[in-house]
Amino acid sequence: EPEVTQTPSHQVTQMGQEVILRCVPISNHLYFYWYRQILGQKVEFLVSFYNNEISEKSEIFDDQFSVERPDGSNFTLKIRSTKLEDSAMYFCASSNHGASGSTGELFFGEGSRLTVL
Amino acid sequence: GESVGLHLPTLSVQEGDNSIINCAYSNSASDYFIWYKQESGKGPQFIIDIRSNMDKRQGQRVTVLLNKTVKHLSLQIAATQPGDSAVYFCAENMSWTDSWGKLQFGAGTQVVVTP
Numbered sequence: 001e002p003e004v005t006q007t008p009s010h011q012v013t014q015m016g017q018e019v020i021l022r023c024v025p026i027s028n029h030l031y032f033y034w035y036r037q038i039l040g041q042k043v044e045f046l047v048s049f050y051n052n053e054i055s056e057k058s059e060i061f062d063d064q065f066s067v068e069r070p071d072g073s074n075f076t077l078k079i080r081s082t083k084l085e086d087s088a089m090y091f092c093a094s095s096n097h098g099a100s101g102s103t104g105e106l107f108f109g110e111g112s113r114l115t116v117l
Numbered sequence: 118g119e120s121v122g123l124h125l126p127t128l129s130v131q132e133g134d135n136s137i138i139n140c141a142y143s144n145s146a147s148d149y150f151i152w153y154k155q156e157s158g159k160g161p162q163f164i165i166d167i168r169s170n171m172d173k174r175q176g177q178r179v180t181v182l183l184n185k186t187v188k189h190l191s192l193q194i195a196a197t198q199p200g201d202s203a204v205y206f207c208a209e210n211m212s213w214t215d216s217w218g219k220l221q222f223g224a225g226t227q228v229v230v231t232p
Binding site for chain 1: 166
């Protein structure tokens with residue numbers, strides 16, 4: 001069964017460092033997302049991406065965050081200068097909403113745990 | 118502000134019994150609702166969804182009920198099994214067409230299945 005894959009599974013970084021989290025969405029999907037989940041809290045929407053541009057972003061997704069689809073398979077989340085409060089599990093998701101026969105379901109990856117020290 | 122929330126943080130269920138997980142939402146404009154299951158260390162896994170023009174939808178061992186009058190969503194799991202132990206989240210999407218995938222998740226209910 002096709003799945004969303006994310007790397008790394010866990011990254012530890014120093015405050016102020018740049019971090020790039022990588023995702024390979026399901027191959028025929030056109031909508032891509034990043035969500036995060038701070039330990040013990042609910043899953044929060046960060047950003048959606050379609051047709052090579054951001055469709056929606058939340059208040060969390062400030063200028064320190066950026067997303068990119070550098071090639072036909074990867075979707076990345078960059079945090080320019082990490083803060084302690086960026087420590088969370090980051091989930092990538094993809095969807096083929098709008099495609100014929102699609103349920104629009106979001107398929108989530110297993111997450112990348114980011115720890116900022 | 119408007120939000121999706123859950124009534125019970127933890128639900129303990131005996132194996133074989135039915136489980137009911139509840140969710141209250143406050144945004145009457147929401148058009149689409151989803152239940153996700155999250156096992157420890159994994160990403161949310163889709164269970165079942167329902168659009169606002171329906172009040173009931175059934176899947177394999179799961180049923181979602183939507184009561185728009187009182188803005189209430191529930192997930193029923195029949196014959197709960199040990200593998201059903203997880204955190205269950207309800208989520209809403211404002212529109213089937215706009216902002217697709219911008220889900221607002223509830224706080225989650227931990228379901229613990231006991232033998």
